[in-house]
Amino acid sequence: xxxxxxxxxxxxxxxxxxxxxxxxxxxxxxxxxxxxxxxxxxxxxxxxxxxxxxxxxxxxxxxxxxxxxxxxxxxxxxxxxxxxxxxxxxxxxxxxxxxxxxxxxxxxxxxxxxxxxxxxxxxxxxxxxxxxxxxxxxxxxxx
Numbered sequence: 001x002x003x004x005x006x007x008x009x010x011x012x013x014x015x016x017x018x019x020x021x022x023x024x025x026x027x028x029x030x031x032x033x034x035x036x037x038x039x040x041x042x043x044x045x046x047x048x049x050x051x052x053x054x055x056x057x058x059x060x061x062x063x064x065x066x067x068x069x070x071x072x073x074x075x076x077x078x079x080x081x082x083x084x085x086x087x088x089x090x091x092x093x094x095x096x097x098x099x100x101x102x103x104x105x106x107x108x109x110x111x112x113x114x115x116x117x118x119x120x121x122x123x124x125x126x127x128x129x130x131x132x133x134x135x136x137x138x139x140x141x142x143x
Contacts, residue, residue, distance in 0.1 A: 062097065064096045066124060074090065074123055078112045078114060093124075113125060128141075
């Protein structure tokens with residue numbers, strides 16, 4: 001009879017495949033929901049921000065000091081000068097650094113704290129030091 005749906009054994013694998021896809025999508029949606037939970041941020045430690053620092057002859061390294069953080073907490077610290085940028089990921093507590101192959105020769109350098117979206121919280125960056133020849137040239141303060 002035209003227009004009547006008849007059950008077929010061939011449609012069972014298609015239905016099962018559709019259910020598996022729906023299950024996978026549900027799992028992905030659940031994972032996305034977990035990522036949207038509020039991040040832990042201390043009031044004394046900004047999770048994000050920018051500042052501009054004047055330096056006499058550019059920099060060739062950056063050092064980031066993290067006072068406190070849970071082992072999975074992380075924050076990216078990026079320095080930008082002209083078209084160049086370098087990023088240090090600070091995760092957990094301690095000292096993190098990066099020496100550049102070529103110095104960033106700029107009189108003004110922008111320093112940015114950026115959240116790491118996959119981390120459960122922000123690392124508490126207490127100090128960002130800009131170095132030239134191993135000596136601290138300036139300390140960037142982000143409030």
